[in-house]
Amino acid sequence: MAEIVIMVTGSSGMVGHGIQLALEEDKKPNEKWIFLSSKDADLRDREATKILFEKYKPTHVVHLAAKVGGLFNNMEHNCDFYLHNGPPHFSSYGYSYAKRMIEVMNYVYNDQYGCQFTSIIPCNVFGPHDNFNLTGGHMLAGLIHKAYLAERYDQPFVIWGTGKPLRQFIYSVDLGRLIIWVLREYPEIEPIILAADEEDEISIRDTGELVVKAFGYQGEIVHDVSKSEGQFKKTASNAKLRKYLPDFKFTPIKQAIEETVDWFRKNYEIAKK
Numbered sequence: 001m002a003e004i005v006i007m008v009t010g011s012s013g014m015v016g017h018g019i020q021l022a023l024e025e026d027k028k029p030n031e032k033w034i035f036l037s038s039k040d041a042d043l044r045d046r047e048a049t050k051i052l053f054e055k056y057k058p059t060h061v062v063h064l065a066a067k068v069g070g071l072f073n074n075m076e077h078n079c080d081f082y083l084h085n086g087p088p089h090f091s092s093y094g095y096s097y098a099k100r101m102i103e104v105m106n107y108v109y110n111d112q113y114g115c116q117f118t119s120i121i122p123c124n125v126f127g128p129h130d131n132f133n134l135t136g137g138h139m140l141a142g143l144i145h146k147a148y149l150a151e152r153y154d155q156p157f158v159i160w161g162t163g164k165p166l167r168q169f170i171y172s173v174d175l176g177r178l179i180i181w182v183l184r185e186y187p188e189i190e191p192i193i194l195a196a197d198e199e200d201e202i203s204i205r206d207t208g209e210l211v212v213k214a215f216g217y218q219g220e221i222v223h224d225v226s227k228s229e230g231q232f233k234k235t236a237s238n239a240k241l242r243k244y245l246p247d248f249k250f251t252p253i254k255q256a257i258e259e260t261v262d263w264f265r266k267n268y269e270i271a272k273k
């Protein structure tokens with residue numbers, strides 16, 4: 001079997017750790033995985049990137065390195081993400097178009113050079129090693145950090161917005177498993193949506209309740225309706241994923257939140273926040 005060398009960029013974050021956890025249960029002897037982060041090279045520097053490729057000679061790359069953040073970070077820093085003109089949801093159009101341009105790039109590289117690049121479109125991801133920053137991070141990470149403080153300092157737990165918007169979530173370890181599958185098996189250039197089933201869509205309010213339950217917090221839950229809600233819903237169809245993997249089992253959200261809360265509690269000092 002030919003050796004496959006897989007270089008993972010941006011692997012110090014939540015998704016990189018998701019892949020590492022998923023690999024523990026699914027190693028292949030002919031695969032060598034190299035996990036890199038910004039400490040290894042600045043990928044915006046062409047020469048540094050070239051040196052990295054010459055050093056590891058990857059046959060495959062899982063490119064996770066990116067500027068990421070939650071709704072509020074996207075709203076404040078649209079310009080830093082922005083690459084193209086047009087109308088996705090106003091709250092994150094810079095981020096959204098940067099993502100869309102990856103798809104365009106993958107098609108042109110396939111047309112011109114025959115490269116087998118593809119991209120994935122996950123729904124809202126959460127899990128250990130996320131950025132738990134209270135304002136700039138992702139929603140579930142923010143809620144977990146807020147619930148931690150509410151329980152510890154006996155203060156109200158504040159959910160931003162009405163709590164009515166709906167979201168599909170994917171646990172980072174499930175996402176890691178699916179990224180490994182995409183790398184090994186997925187044959188298309190067209191992106192694939194990696195999302196939980198539509199019937200598992202859940203409101204922000206119910207998500208918040210799962211978080212406080214995981215902490216055993218019994219205090220007051222308050223809504224700050226002066227805060228933005230983003231899109232009401234962003235339901236994505238996982239029909240294509242289900243066509244390929246009809247039997248894939250997503251970790252139930254309650255269990256995944258409990259595991260993430262447990263990780264955050266144990267790693268509070270080192271967690272990114």
Ligand code: GDP
Nearest residue numbers: 070071138139142143159160161165228229230
């Ligand atoms: P994000 O990218 O993880 O921020 O998620 P979305 O943009 O999909 O939406 C976040 C939703 O959660 C919005 O309806 C927010 O109003 C709501 N929300 C409630 N509390 C928080 C919080 O502490 N942080 C964030 N980022 N969103 C929150």
